[in-house]
Amino acid sequence: MFADDEARVLRRWAADDRQVDEWVRRRGAGEPLEHIVGRVEFDGLDLHVGPGVFVPRxxxxxxxxxxxxxxxxxxxxxxxxxxxxxxxxxxxxxxxxxxxxxxxxxxxxxxxxxxxxxxxxxxxxxxxxxxxxxxxxxxxxxxxxxxxxxxxxxxxxxxxxxxxxxxxxxxxxxxxxxxxxxxxxxxxxxxxxxxxxxxxxxxxxxxxxxxxxxxxxxxxxxxxxxxxxxxxxxxxxxxxxxxxxxxxxxxxxxx
Ligand SMILES: C[S@@+](CC[C@H](N)C(=O)[O-])C[C@H]1O[C@@H](n2cnc3c(N)ncnc32)[C@H](O)[C@@H]1O
Structure with missing residues (x-):
């Protein structure tokens, strides 16, 4: 995923600008995007994921x-x-x-x-x-x-x-x-x-x-x-x- 797409995903799920800033910091530290927003798209479905679990590919x-x-x-x-x-x-x-x-x-x-x-x-x-x-x-x-x-x-x-x-x-x-x-x-x-x-x-x-x-x-x-x-x-x-x-x-x- 390109940075622009990632930014769109972060903005879509964040509650407010403060959360966007916090999530950008975590992403910058190398955490997977899907762990941060708690979701991954799979076959058109919005699946729940989170820290410490395998993200469906x-x-x-x-x-x-x-x-x-x-x-x-x-x-x-x-x-x-x-x-x-x-x-x-x-x-x-x-x-x-x-x-x-x-x-x-x-x-x-x-x-x-x-x-x-x-x-x-x-x-x-x-x-x-x-x-x-x-x-x-x-x-x-x-x-x-x-x-x-x-x-x-x-x-x-x-x-x-x-x-x-x-x-x-x-x-x-x-x-x-x-x-x-x-x-x-x-x-x-x-x-x-x-x-x-x-x-x-x-x-x-x-x-x-x-x-x-x-x-x-x-x-x-x-x-x-x-x-x-x-x-x-x-x-x-x-x-x-x-x-x-x-x-x-x-x-x-x-x-
Ligand atoms: C590559 S991940 C796939 C997860 C999921 N199917 C997906 O595609 O997102 C492999 C999964 O196998 C589970 N696993 C590995 N060894 C296992 C075992 N001996 N018994 C049960 N589950 C196991 C892991 O906990 C992990 O969730």
Whole structure:
């Protein structure tokens, strides 16, 4: 964002000139704009965020679109199945579903209570759970989830120096880094999802298939390794590449 655009955002949300001055001082000290004004625009929605939480990125609109497509194609609401946003942070994917497909049952989960405070405001209709990955979900969710979506932490630990100070200095470490190759949380989610995905028959082009899909955002350089892991655990996979040429969504469907 250019300085003029930032100034417009600060002016839009500040109560008065004194607050503008205070916010400009904080921004000058390096605090993320979204933490200061307490909001971020995502898919036309004004989401609540604040200090100490991960700010949803524009690149995750790709995941939101992919999830909406899956929910429509698999007739999730009609079947009475669930959509889960794991590692939800302030729950941008849940918020898009809540706004675009209010008839869909959505669960969101994260280990960070502070992020969940905002998630509750961003997706009032969702069930919100605090805990470790999918273990946070209630037992009745097992076998009933049509789509498990996540933007997990996927930056390799060794790439910390490549991230902007706004991320490393103001967002939780756990929200950013995913181990040596960045895929530690991706692998855990793929393994745990097998217990939660719904198994249901569908006829697509005259062919029976079994459904239930995991949709995970990552960098394109990680897709091959993540696909190999998924296939070794019994998934069929495909990859959707974003317009930025960097972001991908791995789709892993149970066979
Ligand atoms: C990259 S952020 C994405 C947040 C949100 N989905 C978004 O796009 O704005 C990753 C999130 O995963 C959560 N997280 C990381 N490890 C976790 C774990 N083991 N269990 C639950 N949540 C975890 C972090 O707290 C953080 O909110």
């Amino acid at each position: 524009r690149r995750s609109l790709l995941l939101a679109e992919v999830v909406v497509e899956q929910v429509v194609a698999d007739r999730v609401a009609e079947r009475g199945l669930l959509v889960v946003e794991a590692c939800c942070g302030v729950a941008p994917i849940g918020a898009v579903l809540g706004a675009r497909m209010p008839e869909t049952s959505v669960m969101v989960a994260d280990a960070e209570g502070r992020a969940l405070m905002y998630a509750r405001r961003n997706v009032p209709a969702a069930d919100v759970y605090e805990g470790e990955l999918l273990a946070a979900l209630p037992p009745p969710a097992r076998g009933r989830v049509a789509v498990i979506a996540a933007v997990p932490p996927y930056v390799p630990d060794s790439q910390a120096r490549l991230l902007p100070a706004e991320a490393t200095g103001h967002e939780p470490r756990r929200a950013l880094f995913g181990g040596a190759d960045g895929l530690d949380t991706v692998r855990l989610l793929l393994k745990q999802s097998l217990d939660y995905l719904a198994r249901f028959e569908d006829r697509v082009c005259g062919v029976d298939r079994t459904c239930g899909v995991v949709a995970l955002e990552m960098h394109r350089s990680q897709a091959e390794s993540a696909q190999e892991f998924a296939v070794a655990h019994g998934y069929r996979t495909s990859v959707v590449l974003g317009d930025d040429g960097q972001t991908v969504v791995l789709l892993a469907r149970i066979v």
